[in-house]
Amino acid sequence: MSWISETDDLENRDRLNKDLLPLTNKLMFQVLGNPRGNYSQDCQAVTNLAIRKLIVTEDVGPFRVTGLAPAVDGLRRVFGDIQNELPDIYKALGNAGMLCCRFVRGSNSAISNHSWGCAIDLTLEGKLDFRGDRKAQAGLKAIHPIFNRHEFYWGAAFGTEDAMHFEVSRQLLTKWHDDGVLGGSGLIKDVVDTIDFGDRGPEVGWLQERLNIVMGADLTQDGVFGAGTRAAVIAFQNKHQLKPDGIVGATTREAIKTAQVV
Numbered sequence: 001m002s003w004i005s006e007t008d009d010l011e012n013r014d015r016l017n018k019d020l021l022p023l024t025n026k027l028m029f030q031v032l033g034n035p036r037g038n039y040s041q042d043c044q045a046v047t048n049l050a051i052r053k054l055i056v057t058e059d060v061g062p063f064r065v066t067g068l069a070p071a072v073d074g075l076r077r078v079f080g081d082i083q084n085e086l087p088d089i090y091k092a093l094g095n096a097g098m099l100c101c102r103f104v105r106g107s108n109s110a111i112s113n114h115s116w117g118c119a120i121d122l123t124l125e126g127k128l129d130f131r132g133d134r135k136a137q138a139g140l141k142a143i144h145p146i147f148n149r150h151e152f153y154w155g156a157a158f159g160t161e162d163a164m165h166f167e168v169s170r171q172l173l174t175k176w177h178d179d180g181v182l183g184g185s186g187l188i189k190d191v192v193d194t195i196d197f198g199d200r201g202p203e204v205g206w207l208q209e210r211l212n213i214v215m216g217a218d219l220t221q222d223g224v225f226g227a228g229t230r231a232a233v234i235a236f237q238n239k240h241q242l243k244p245d246g247i248v249g250a251t252t253r254e255a256i257k258t259a260q261v262v
């Protein structure tokens with residue numbers, strides 16, 4: 001079989017990563033700070049010196065990468081397991097980029113997690129997976145449980161499917177923070193299960209997609225929690241007899257996840 005042939009539509013995309021959660025800009029700002037002062041769609045350098053100190057360039061098995069030191073260590077373990085368990089796919093793997101300060105593709109305000117060197121894009125046989133078609137190259141689907149095992153999140157579950165993309169999960173980053181690996185300290189406030197006004201990132205894209213499906217909200221799925229998204233959340237909460245505070249906490253999240261289209 002060919003590892004680059006695309007699967008059928010991925011089912012239950014929001015369950016692909018089980019309980020692992022993607023990174024949010026809010027968490028990254030709290031834990032690591034802003035990598036640089038301005039962003040565009042082009043790759044630019046990290047200018048934040050505290051973050052630069054944590055960036056390394058190292059061999060992780062199939063290729064060299066430049067990224068956040070603990071993420072690079074984690075990838076080395078991931079690729080070690082892929083080499084042992086799925087050697088044919090291992091040989092086909094290529095690096096389409098790790099550290100790169102830019103906006104999420106298609107957004108002019110959500111910052112990509114590549115900006116902190118916490119995400120990597122992969123090719124198979126030199127080919128990129130087609131983004132946004134809700135399918136994945138077979139080889140990416142086959143290796144994603146190994147990434148999950150090492151607490152990396154697969155971008156196939158993003159609002160806009162991005163199967164070439166794997167990133168550090170929120171749980172793993174939080175662990176590094178708690179262990180002092182990232183240099184900072186202090187409690188992370190209220191980020192594990194809340195999506196709120198001003199948040200940016202793939203999780204907001206997921207929220208917008210769900211609100212569009214279950215509420216017909218007609219939101220632009222740009223991954224930015226603005227006034228329109230807040231209004232749709234409040235409308236959803238009113239409809240489902242939840243406290244209409246416009247904040248997506250654990251209860252509202254579960255209700256949005258499981259709501260049926262009427």
Ligand SMILES: [Zn+2]
Binds near residue numbers: 165
């Ligand atoms: Zn990516």
